[in-house]
Amino acid sequence: MYLIKKSDYPYIRDWDTKVFSIPKIPRSSNGYPQSLKLILTALKENKPYSKPIELEGSKRKDTLERLYVFLRPTGIVEKRQNSKWEMSEEISKWLDSGDDLYLAAILNANIRFFSEILHILSKKPAQIQEIRGIAKNDYKLPWKEKSEILNRLGWLRDLKLVAYEDFSYTYSVTKLGEEFLSLVGYFDHEKIEVELDSTNNETEVPISQWALDLCVLTGEDKLLRKNGFGYLPGSVQVMHETVYDYLLLMANPTDITTINNYSYETYGIKNSSVNSLITTLSNLKFIERKTKTQYQTTSLGKMFPTSSFELDFACCVNYNCNFMFEILAELFQRNLSLKELSARGKISYDFSYKDQAELRKRIHILKNANLVQEIGADMYGLTNRGFNFYNLVKEHISVNSIEKSQDTNFQFEHENLSYLENCLKELRVASKDSSNPERFEKSLVAAFKLLGFKVEHLGGAGKTDILLNAPTAPKFAYSVTVDAKSTYHNVISENSIVFDNIIEHKKKHEANYAVIVGVSFQGKRLIDRAIDRDVVLIDVDSLSNLIKLHVEVPLKSDSYKKIFEQSGLVDLSVLEEDRKKITREGLLLQAIIECLSEQSSDPFTKGIVQAREIYLLLKNNQQFDYAPDLNEIEFMLQFLSSPLISVVGTAKEGYYALGSIDDAAQKFDFYLKACNRF
Incomplete structure (x- = not known):
């Protein structure tokens, strides 16, 4: 029966706001519309959500709750704050009228690539x-599997x-x-090229306050962020909806068996993949373990x-994942290709992967939130x-962008990065560039x-790569x-090391120690x-930490001898005593200068004190x-009063300050710059 007038058809969403997936409900022997009718009738009759529903011709036995979750993205049903499911006004009208053409209008109003298939077939059978x-090339719908097309064709049939x-x-x-x-018409794919930015008229960023608060990251928060987003089943274009379906599933304590069954029936994934999914949701702080199972x-998650939704979800991902809103910072400077973003992630943010899958996940999340748009083949820019959003949160985003030179000496030019930072980043990236081993050596x-x-x-046959x-x-x-x-891999395998060659290099160069x-x-x-x-293994993280420690507390070469005297995995803790000694000397230097400066205004000492008096002043x-x-x-007084340093003066009665601690700092800074080759 086709009873409802065209004027009463539902409003068709903008293409960018339509959902990607058509409802994945079971298909009965009488077709999808009959399945939907039985599901909605059960909702109308207030049947328990936990009740499984059997459909003739289908082997699936989903609960009503699960089926409502499948229907929710289309707006057909909605879950209220009281956890009660309700039908939309439009779908209720269809259920009462039985007008299947009106049902088609509801689906077309909310789902991408529905009437568009009819338009394609109206030209010729296909x-x-x-x-x-056509879905992939013209409508930019990169579905890897045929299931989305098959499901749509099933509904249309x-x-x-x-x-x-x-x-x-x-x-x-x-x-x-x-x-x-x-x-109902159809959406012309050529408009995708013209109407790139649907947010052009926005003056304020639509975001929840709690999500905006998540953008404020402390230094510790940034250190805890992970490079890997993790695993989610289904299409990356709708990952936020996939997450929400699982959050609804686990609204109450839910056994892992139920989660496994739901995942297998919905996405066809095995239990091992479910474990990865659970880890991802836990890392995002969306779910938590209540009991063993x-x-x-x-x-x-209940927010x-x-x-x-999409922007709030992106904020949650940024809180837990490295190189997320940093992408916005990079695109704020200029439009970049996926390859360029990948290079900046590796060099500036320690975000390095063998392929671009992790980066593409981030791009999709940002696109879903309408923060980023594709302006060409794999070329991206900000909407x-x-x-507007970047300007809102930019003070909380660490920008480390640099342009990497093509010169094999990896000379970097960027005013915001020091030579040290560039060296450490290049060290990490070069260690994974197996196609160019000389790069790592340099x-x-x-x-x-x-x-x-x-x-x-050195390098070359029969020689060590580097001699220290x-x-x-x-x-x-x-x-x-x-x-x-x-x-290319994350670890060095045993098969890639010939220890006889390492020992031969050590003998050839008459070296005391050998390092890999x-x-x-x-x-x-x-x-x-x-x-x-008797070979020491130094991983890149340990070498980077060693350099950072050296910058904080510079040690002499005799201290670093303790590193090379080891064998097996390197242990940086052997330097702890030497570091404490240097740190103590630095504190003593500062304390003596400050002590003498304070005494300059003392009416009794008149600024001149002896070593014993300084001892009494500093002992507590x-x-x-x-x-x-x-x-x-x-010893420290002799150093500070030497002609070269000369920040402390000497007299018959004792020692006195020749300036403030700031004056001393300026002199030491001058000598530092004189010695600094970089």
């Missing part, structure tokens, strides 16, 4: 591959709008389909849905909302120079062979062999683990 090709010819595997539009197409949606040359070593870049020499007198000097191992540097070393057998051959200073002794104080 096979599914042709329809899928059951609604009598499309016919299927078995022997030719082709679909064609029916007369009723042509009539329906004339009533039960999970429940957290208070954060959804919101009127600004009007993206610009990055290690720069790294060991930062530690103060004399460095020779301690910058001291020959009597106290030592040398180290360094073999660089770059790899790589991205990471794992495996008891590999470590045991390094111990047996809380900065020190234990009080400085007289010998330490006298």
Whole structure:
């Protein structure tokens, strides 16, 4: 029966706001409309949500709750705050009238690529591959599987709008389909190129306050963010909707068996994939474990849905994942290709993956939130909302963008990055560039120079890659062979290291120690062999930390000898005592200058004090683990009063300040710059 007038048809959403997926309800032997009628009738009759429903011709036994979750994105049903499901006014009208053409209008109003299929078939019959090709190339719907097209064709056939010819595997539009197409029209794919930014007229960013608060990240928050977003089933274009379906599923404590069954029946995924999914939702703070086998949606997860669902979801991802809103910072400067974004992620944010899948997930989330738009083939820029939102949160985003030179010496030019930062970032990226091993060697040359070593870049057959020499007198000097191992993988395998060659290099160069540097070393057998051959394994993270520690507290080459005297995995804790000694000396230097400066205005001492008096003044200073002794104080006074330093003066009666602590700082800074080669 077709009873409802065209004027009463539902409003058709803008293309950008339509949902990607058609409802994945079971298909009964009488077709999708009959399945939907039975499901909605059960809702109308207030049947328990936990009650499984059986449909003739289908083996699936979904609960009503689960089926309502499938229907929710289209707006057919909605879950109220009281956890009660309700039908939309339009779908209720269909249920009462039985007008299937009106049902088609409801689906078309809310779902992408529905009447558009009828338009394609109105030109000529087509096979599914042709329809899928148009969906991908013209409508920018990169579905990897045929299921979305097949599901739509199933609905269209059951609604009598499309016919299927078995022997030719082709679909064609029916007369009723042509009539329906004339009533509702279709979306012209050429408008996708013209109407890129649907947020042009926005003056305020639509976002929940709690989501905006999540954008304020502390230094510790940033360190805890992960590079990997994690696994979610289904299409990346609708991942926020997929997440919401699971949050509804786990609104109350839900057993893992139920979650496994739901996932298999909905997405066809195995239990191992469900475990990955649970990890992703837990990392996003959306669910939490309640018992050994039960999970429940957290208070954060229960914030959804919101009127600004997609943007709020993006804020949650940014809170937990590295290189998310940093993409906005990069695009704020200029439009970038996916390849350029990937390079900046690797170099500036330690966001490095063998493919671009993780980056594409972030791009899709940002596109769903209307912050980013595709302005060409794999070329991206900010939308009007993206610009407005970035200006709203930019003070909380660390911008580390640099342009990487094509020069093999990896010379970087960017005013916001120091030489040190560039070297550390290049070290990390080069360690994974197995196609260019010399790049890693050159990055290690720069790294060991930062530690103060004399460095020779050798390489070639029968030679070590790098030879280090301690910058001291020959009597106290030592040398180290360094073999660089770059790899495409996350760890260095045992098979990639020939220890006999390492020992041969050590003998050839008459070196005292041998080192292998790589991205990471794992495996008891590999470590045991390094111990047996007296070779130290230094991973990139440890070397980076060593350089950072050196910048904070510079040690001499005799201290670093303790690193190379080890074997097996490197242990940086051997430097702790030396670091404490230097730190203590720095504190004592500061305390003595401040003490003398304070005494300058003392009417009794008249600014001149002896070493013993300084000892009495400093012995209860809380900065020190234990009080400085007289010998330490006298040694520091001799240093500060030397002609070169000259920040402390000497007299017969004792010592006195020649300036404030700031004056002393300026002098030390001058000498630092004089010694700084970079």
